[in-house]
Amino acid sequence: MNIRKTILALGAAAVLIGGGYAAYDYYAGNHITIQQVIPTAATTTTSVPTNSMTAAVPAKLDGLWTIQPASKVYLSVTTSKETVNIEGASVKGSWVINTAEPNLMKAEGIVDTTVLQSGNPQRDNHVKGNDSLNTATFPEAKFTVKSFDNFPKEWKEGSKVSFTMTGTLTIKDIAKDVTFTSEALYSQGALNVEGSTVVTFADYGMKNPHTVLLEAQNNVTVQLRLVLKL
Numbered sequence: 001m002n003i004r005k006t007i008l009a010l011g012a013a014a015v016l017i018g019g020g021y022a023a024y025d026y027y028a029g030n031h032i033t034i035q036q037v038i039p040t041a042a043t044t045t046t047s048v049p050t051n052s053m054t055a056a057v058p059a060k061l062d063g064l065w066t067i068q069p070a071s072k073v074y075l076s077v078t079t080s081k082e083t084v085n086i087e088g089a090s091v092k093g094s095w096v097i098n099t100a101e102p103n104l105m106k107a108e109g110i111v112d113t114t115v116l117q118s119g120n121p122q123r124d125n126h127v128k129g130n131d132s133l134n135t136a137t138f139p140e141a142k143f144t145v146k147s148f149d150n151f152p153k154e155w156k157e158g159s160k161v162s163f164t165m166t167g168t169l170t171i172k173d174i175a176k177d178v179t180f181t182s183e184a185l186y187s188q189g190a191l192n193v194e195g196s197t198v199v200t201f202a203d204y205g206m207k208n209p210h211t212v213l214l215e216a217q218n219n220v221t222v223q224l225r226l227v228l229k230l
Contacts, residue, residue, distance in 0.1 A: 031119025032085040034074050037192040037225045038185045042160045061155060065095045065191055065228035073111045076221040077209070086118045086127060088141075095145075095191075095228060099153045107145040107165070109226070114139045131207040138172045146177075160185040165195060169222070171204040180224060195224040 073088040093109035113135045117124050128135040145167035152161045165180045182195035200218045201208050209216050 027120065027122065028079065028081045028084075030082050030084045032074070032087045032117075034076075034085055034223060035072060035225055036194070037070075037227055038160055038183055038194050042158070042185055044160050044162065060189075060230075061097050061099055061186065061191070063097060063230050065097060065230055067091055067093045067095075067109060068190075068227040068229055071226040071228075073109075074221075074223040074225065075116070076223060078217045078219070080215045084118060084123075086116050086124075088113065088116050090115050091226070099151075099155075102148045102151040102153075105145070105148055105151070107167075109143050109224070111141045112139065113141050113171075126209060132209065133206065134172060141169070141171045143167055143169045143178075143180075155186050158185070158187050169197070169199065172206075174204050176203050178222075180222075182224070189229060191228040193224060193226040193228065197222050 071091040073091055075086040075088070077084050077086075088111045090112035091109060093107070095107040096105055098104045113133050114128065116127060116133070116135070118127065127133060133141075145165045147166050149164045149166065151163045155161060160183045162181075162183050165182050166177065167180075168175045169178045170176075176199065178197045178199060180195035180197045182193060184191060184193045186192075198219050198221050201220060202218065208218055
């Protein structure tokens with residue numbers, strides 16, 4: 001066991017022996033559940049017959065879609081205790097869909113980082129502080145899509161489709177190219193999108209949030225849960 005792991009173990013033991021497990025559990029634990037916008041039971045459509053009466057819906061898809069208030073973005077970090085989720089509930093942006101020519105599509109999403117929350121105010125202050133996102137100076141994070149790969153030309157209402165979005169993720173004015181592995185479902189006039197990518201703290205000039213009682217991995221999973229309407 002190396003020195004750091006020994007310190008972590010002794011620190012945790014001291015907390016538990018001192019009767020502070022509840023405080024430790026609150027401090028180190030996860031308080032945010034990632035909400036789904038695509039039902040788990042939704043079927044996947046990879047191709048749709050053009051002669052189907054209920055299948056093709058390109059006319060309903062093409063146009064300018066706007067991100068709705070129900071949309072969220074999550075940051076997930078795995079610690080020595082569990083995976084901790086941080087929720088961004090203020091998301092804006094749009095997506096121009098062109099099913100006939102996906103290369104002409106444009107999309108952008110912006111997250112207000114000043115209102116990120118994990119259910120633990122002390123942890124939230126650290127996330128927003130100078131060593132992390134520095135939200136006082138950089139109050140927004142932005143993802144601008146450059147290309148869509150495997151984007152289907154025809155969709156079936158109520159069935160999910162899979163594709164990837166490659167673009168630039170900008171945090172603290174640092175721009176990095178990332179790819180979101182994504183799924184979407186069109187239903188009742190709404191377009192629901194879920195996607196994820198992985199970055200590191202170092203990618204965006206942030207320090208790993210190690211503490212005496214827990215240790216965090218260097219990877220940060222960014223997860224999209226977007227609801228869009230025309």
